[in-house]
Amino acid sequence: MPGRLARFLLTALFVLFLAFLYGPTFTITILSFQGPDGGLTFPMNGISLHWFGRLFATQAVGDIGAALQRSLALAAMVTVSTVVVSLAAGMAFRRRFPGGTALFYLTLASLIVPSILVSLGVGLLFNLMEWDTAWYSSGFGAQLTWTLPFGLLIMFAVFNRFDRAWEEAARDMGATPWQSFLHVVLPIIAPSVVGIALFGFTLSFDEFARTLLTAGSGNTLPLEILGMTTTVTNPVLYALGTASTALSFLVIGGAILGVRVLRKRGGG
Template identity: 55%
Template sequence: MQRRRSPVFYLLAAFFGLFVLFLYGPMITIFILSLQGPEGNLTFPVRSFGFYWLGQVFQEQRVGNFIEPFQRSLLLGALVMALSVGCAVMASLAFRRRFKGSTLVFYLTISSLIVPSILISLGIGVVFQIFGIETNWFTSGLGAHLTWTLPIAFLIMIGVFNRFNPSYEEAARDLGAPGLTTFSEIVLPLIAPSVVGVGLLCFTLSYDEFTRTSLISGQYNTLPLEIFGMTTNVTSPALYAVGTLTTLFSFSMILIAFIGYSLYSRRQRQ
């Protein structure tokens, strides 16, 4: 006989359903409102379904466009990802051994996470002004994003290496492998899933960042800043279409990374 489920089960199931709806409800709403015909509007009910506004994303808007800001965000996110992953891996390797002042360095590294984002943006702008350097989306924007992504990547890689078994490295050194060969042939393949995950996280954090770039972007905007600026003058579902396309782009990045890692793992096994 099957045991009868208690009322607590249905209560928790309903709570979980509301939780999922809270997470994905806004995204689903954006998807639906972006798939409208030329007569579509910004609110329900949907008048007609179509892909008209998805195509309008690639056209010139009333003020500005989405293509160039997307290219800036893509380039900035890729650079932030590469620098964050590289620096985080090297820093976490250094922290595997205790050194004098390591605790102070650790807390200084992650301290930017507790500072309000708008203050980080304001502080970077003031520093650039003091040194007479013009702020723009690339230089000052890169610095602002790294204050956000680098500590997070560093914390994750610290956790990865805390669970790493050093006996693999010791065996490689006993067999005469130099340090660089040990890292590239032993350590890196073992931590590759974490490195890929950290890279995707850093790219996403940079690609979506708004507050830390808001005061130091200069003349040209990244995609989040451009979308925010257009909310006052673009009164069409094109804004929703941008959200749909950027979400699909993020999912495609995850899929590409997964396929790439699967091929890499297969090659390693062979």
Template identity: 45%
Template sequence: MDLPFLRRGLGLYACLFLLFLYGPMIVLTILSFQGPTGGPQFPLTDPGLYWYQHLLGLTETSRVSQLPVGGSLVRSLTLAFMTTVVATVLGVMSAEAFRTRFKGAGPAFYLIILGMMVPGVLVGLGMALFSNLLGIERTWWGTAFVLHVVYTYPFAFLVMLAIFNRFDRSVEEASMSLGVTPAETFRRVTFPIIFPGVLSAMLFSFTLSYDEFARTLFTAGRDLTLPLAIYGTFSVEVYPNIFAFGVLTTLFSFTLLVIYGLLMKRFTSRNTVRFKGQEVEA
């Protein structure tokens, strides 16, 4: 087999895959610089930052209404933060429990990951019908929040399960052999070591909740989250202001990734964990 030819073929395939993956984003970015009279098509007319200014309310009223970003954005960020906290805590606790064998571990495992396997539309519709049956008002901070946790919790659990599977128990045993309680050992020894995994679980939970549409559609009630508000805006006609908002949202996502990378670099660069004045190899 010609290895150089194979490497070139795999390199070409990787390039085509990246182009397919990021091509729509490149097109979206270009169209976001469309002029005031332009639309979602090429060629660009009078390119500029008009639609970014329109999105931020820095231009005069035009033929296009502004995106309902304000309240819906706050609700989405709040919902994503709430979901991240609860799903990550549940994921860490569940993965910690699965470190030891217990009766019913198999059914419990599949019951946990069921939340990520069931179609979101069916779960959302089921929650809406169940809420109506019990007379519970559907709200983004209530019924939608429950479904977001059910959806993101399995991802956090699987991430932490992989982290704990590579965890060296001798570190904890060394700590407890010195008379330290299990709770203190987890706080001072275990948690600093698994913290990069906790960051990964948090990132998964936040992004999945922030972008979730199907499970929120039937359960958010009258107060819409950002994906629902955007869908209601461009369901009739698409304007370049949605492209500008997409670019800003992508920049926000990249900012989260940069912060995540910096935190990961900081904590993974530590080769030792200090415990009561002594160093235990991590």
């Protein structure tokens, strides 16, 4: 009996935690399906897709369509760069080289420094160099300080338990280093590469603090949402939150599907 009571209490505590964590998201999702006369709070005034249709219409404040395009383009740039650099660094760190330890800790240091300070530092650097800040330059660099450490940690963990005997077998059969990498190493670590890409996209798409002082005049979607929160008084903002959440789940689902396909091909 005491064991059952303890499990019940722990389960109830976990359910309350989930409700606290995802309750606001569910609330916003529900309120985004209100009718044309809907407001920002309950009770709901009708049920429709009206506010989703208004997403890309001309708003009194903000340009959601342009901001979304910038965020998607920036996330794609960050994703590709994070995957390529993490993969290259993972291959390089398989052997010790002078300065490798210091470089490793320097890379991880960006996770410790507060995000707003990174944004401020990158913005000041561009200002001192008399370069114009923009989402595709300074914003891109600031976001890489956030996504690259995660990609590197994943790749280091993968190669830490990678069996080099597979590469040696390929070399014994006459494969060149590039052929060994493309046909042996890359297929084995492909699920981890997909995971790094997923990290890069999701961390970039909703990044706010590191983009705040580095995006220039072109707002990304999180910055556009911040500007809208003080002026928008209808559920179009909720519809935007629901749509962006759905996009994130779509990307995650696609990544999971990609990993399963790669595992099936590897098993075959």
